[in-house]
Amino acid sequence: MSQRKxxxxxTGLFIVLGFAALAYLATQTSSVANRHQGASYTVDAxxxxxxxxKERAPVKIAGVRVGQVESIALEPGKSVADVKLAIDxxxxxxxxxxxxxxxxxxxxxxxxxxxxYGHAKQYVAAGGKLGLTRSSQPLEEMLGKFFGAxxxxxxxxxxxxxxxxxxxxxxxxxxxxxxxAGVAIGRVLSVQAEPTKLDAVVTLAxxxxxxxxxDDSAAAVFTSGxxxxxxxAIQPGGSxxxxxxxxxxxxxxxxxxxxxxxxxxxxxxxxxxxxKDAGSSTTPxxxx
Amino acid sequence: MNARIExxxxxxxxxxxxxxxxxxxxxxxxxxxxxxxxARETVRQLWFVGAxxxxxxxxxxxxxxxxxxxxxxxxxxxxxxxxxxGTVVAIAIYRELGPVVTALLFAxxxxxxxxxxxGLMRATDQIAAMELMAVDPLAYVVAPRFLAGLIAMPLLCCxxxxxGIFGGHLVGVTWLGIDNGTFWSNMTATVDVWQDxxxxxxxxxxxxxxxxxxxxxxxxxxxxxxxEGVAYATTRTVVASSIAILALDFVLTAFLM
Numbered sequence: 001m002s003q004r005k006x007x008x009x010x011t012g013l014f015i016v017l018g019f020a021a022l023a024y025l026a027t028q029t030s031s032v033a034n035r036h037q038g039a040s041y042t043v044d045a046x047x048x049x050x051x052x053x054k055e056r057a058p059v060k061i062a063g064v065r066v067g068q069v070e071s072i073a074l075e076p077g078k079s080v081a082d083v084k085l086a087i088d089x090x091x092x093x094x095x096x097x098x099x100x101x102x103x104x105x106x107x108x109x110x111x112x113x114x115x116x117y118g119h120a121k122q123y124v125a126a127g128g129k130l131g132l133t134r135s136s137q138p139l140e141e142m143l144g145k146f147f148g149a150x151x152x153x154x155x156x157x158x159x160x161x162x163x164x165x166x167x168x169x170x171x172x173x174x175x176x177x178x179x180x181a182g183v184a185i186g187r188v189l190s191v192q193a194e195p196t197k198l199d200a201v202v203t204l205a206x207x208x209x210x211x212x213x214x215d216d217s218a219a220a221v222f223t224s225g226x227x228x229x230x231x232x233a234i235q236p237g238g239s240x241x242x243x244x245x246x247x248x249x250x251x252x253x254x255x256x257x258x259x260x261x262x263x264x265x266x267x268x269x270x271x272x273x274x275x276k277d278a279g280s281s282t283t284p285x286x287x288x
Numbered sequence: 289m290n291a292r293i294e295x296x297x298x299x300x301x302x303x304x305x306x307x308x309x310x311x312x313x314x315x316x317x318x319x320x321x322x323x324x325x326x327a328r329e330t331v332r333q334l335w336f337v338g339a340x341x342x343x344x345x346x347x348x349x350x351x352x353x354x355x356x357x358x359x360x361x362x363x364x365x366x367x368x369x370x371x372x373x374g375t376v377v378a379i380a381i382y383r384e385l386g387p388v389v390t391a392l393l394f395a396x397x398x399x400x401x402x403x404x405x406x407g408l409m410r411a412t413d414q415i416a417a418m419e420l421m422a423v424d425p426l427a428y429v430v431a432p433r434f435l436a437g438l439i440a441m442p443l444l445c446c447x448x449x450x451x452g453i454f455g456g457h458l459v460g461v462t463w464l465g466i467d468n469g470t471f472w473s474n475m476t477a478t479v480d481v482w483q484d485x486x487x488x489x490x491x492x493x494x495x496x497x498x499x500x501x502x503x504x505x506x507x508x509x510x511x512x513x514x515x516e517g518v519a520y521a522t523t524r525t526v527v528a529s530s531i532a533i534l535a536l537d538f539v540l541t542a543f544l545m
Binding site for chain 2: 007008010011013014015017018019021022024025026028029030031032033056058065110
């Protein structure tokens, strides 16, 4: 009998342990743990672009979690996102002119709403509104500002072909866009190795509408964004003669490796290697 | 239960096995109401297949979590994403490793024991004796073990997952120095109760528990009543369970996720 009883007790303990483990998993390691417990009040904020912000994303002040995003909806009739923030009651002293910004935690992290305190004497009330907001900054947009990425050319009305030699095309491939001032004006027809000059010869098809490109313009291989695809950028020169079908672009700038680029900033002017790199970045590849 | 199988070829043989196994499942399900009169027997089996498996499950869960954390930390550090270690450990354990590894261990630890026990009961004529005494062996021997397997698997899987998370935390936070708050907050931000814990842990482990327990009792019950037959049946339990678990895992993942 005692034997049988010990089975029962042991089995009972086992079942309790199993359910305790389940309760632990469900409440401590899942999103349930993020449901705020205390009372909260709701504040509105309107953003032009919320990026990847999701409901239940954290709301932070000085990096400290003070609440979460309660709901995200499109403001009726406007191209504006209406975000309701549920902020814990204990943080009831947020100045009314505080700025709500959508931040990204790290390069690849999730987005959250950060509130930066203003200086107003009044505090934002329950159901109130944070008037000053900064939208999510898409990485592409930010990098696009540096690199000038754009759309692709439609190639209406035919195109003419020019060639350019590069000492390194990076991962440029046939079909990549050709851009001037960030606007696509054509595409790459072919990328081939030149057997005698031992460099890469790239054939560009440029839309006939853009036939006023000086023949001393430079062609450069750029990358759109940090991990984006590569394209050929044309930087106009000052020659009175224009590029024609079959011409060769003499001035070229090869693909820049991100590592080289960063290395240049880090060792700028401190060593021979950096000077050599800088010197060779714009070379008339045709004279190799 | 007539386990005669036409030895035509491997296809009809395996199909016959699966068919017999399915019929056997129906017989067990029909015997479950009768087996409730022997609830104590179910509790005793739960002790043997569940509580006695706890040690191996806990130790393995701990090590799986630890090695997962260690591997992920080094891979994620290439991308500067070590903060995601907790998230990936939790998701990997809940959705795949927890149910699958628990089920494989359960098949090896408890499934073989069930097969050998029932097979030896058959070989030593205990089952025949029960039938003579008008005790239904399906209700007294088979159904309690099946039920015990069905109940024990989700519980063991929860314990495995909890220990896995603990092991991941131990290595990631204590040893490799990921920030404690980051570890937990990233995990809680991503893991969803319904998607990951109910669908991943509970449903999968219930299904695996049913499959392993069914294969174990079927192989034991239909084992030839010789020592060689019992040995073969035990081996087949492990082989068939492992294949069934991994195949079913793919199907369940496709449907549940």
